[in-house]
Amino acid sequence: MVPPVSNSPALPAAEPWAPRELALVVPTLNERANIPVLVGKLHDVLQGIEWEVLFVDDDSKDGTAAEVRRIAQTDPRVRCIQRIGRRGLASACIEGILATSTPFVGVMDADLQHDETLLPRMLQALREEQLQIVVASRHVEGGSMGDFDKKRVAISDFATRLSRLIVSSDLTDPMSGFFMLRRDAFEAAVRNLSGQGFKILLDIFASSPTPPKFREFPFRFRTRQFGESKLDAMVVWEYLMLIADKLIGHIIPVRFVLFALIGGIGVGVNLVVLKLALQAGLSITGAGVWATLAAMVFNFLLNNQLTYRDRRLKRWKLLRGLITFCIGCSIGAVANVGIAAQVYGQGNSWWLAGLAGALIGAVWNYAIASTYTWGKTK
Ligand code: GDD
């Protein structure tokens, strides 16, 4: 036990500190040049408000986190969370919000495309009206997509329509990455959030126990000046995954469904290669080996692109992943045959035996793939 210290000096009195009202959470990936500009703009527009800004950086290569810390050294309103080995806009926002304590939290992009002059009005609406969320929308009167190309406008319209499957609220811009909410509204939803992909606002709406009361503010999406967009063609895919997760995720994991579907296509690949190899004059064993290999490589690559896109393996990790995947699947194949033989031996029909074997094999392969091949451990 530590003996009590006599004559211990009194702690210095804490600096008077006005309670903070608003925290802004800003996800970043290679936004170095935008950081000081954004912080400067926030100081300009948020005068008279007690605010802070928290950047959640996914280990940007351009030194974004270092830039945030440089500013944070002299500006106590600025903080940085640096995530290593992680990716994802939605999960960055969730973790950022959880690391703040203010009654109101705003989420906005770092790239100056979101009009920061709206922030005081958004906060005021949350303070004074019976609202849980305020959303900056490009689709209410007065708002605009800025100079988005036609293709992106069309995709965005389609996605908005699709969102009705999981959200009953009449949000005009569920894709918006610019919104503000009360902490209690976030806390009511946080344990149900999917955290997948880009669509954190939609996720919050779809995960709230009752439809949140919201109001929309029109805004014009600005053009990016520094850096480039991180949204690629796959955002559509990630979006569909979010919708599927919200629709069926409570019954069966969407990842498993995808994994099994791709496995099914793999069977087709196996058959085609088998046929070709036999035609080329290989023995049935030789042809079988090539066919199995082809199916496994095909399944591995497709799962890497789609099922486990958020944990995608690259370069030498891709090779290591392929090896663990092939070993896992080989054991799965043995289990498949063994189970099928046993079920068949108990007097069941061939198709039931085959189905039981395939199901056990698929679950096994999925477990190995999720924990080893695309597992979180390094
Ligand atoms: N931490 C983290 N991790 N941040 C990320 C990641 C990530 O994986 N991906 C992107 N960001 C950051 C960017 O640095 C930027 O600050 C913000 O998230 C938005 O990314 P952009 O790449 O600029 O997206 P955008 O401009 O194409 O899309 C915006 O508009 C969409 C509406 O069409 C975003 O606001 C989307 O959320 C929004 O749906």
Ligand code: MN
């Ligand atoms: Mn952007």
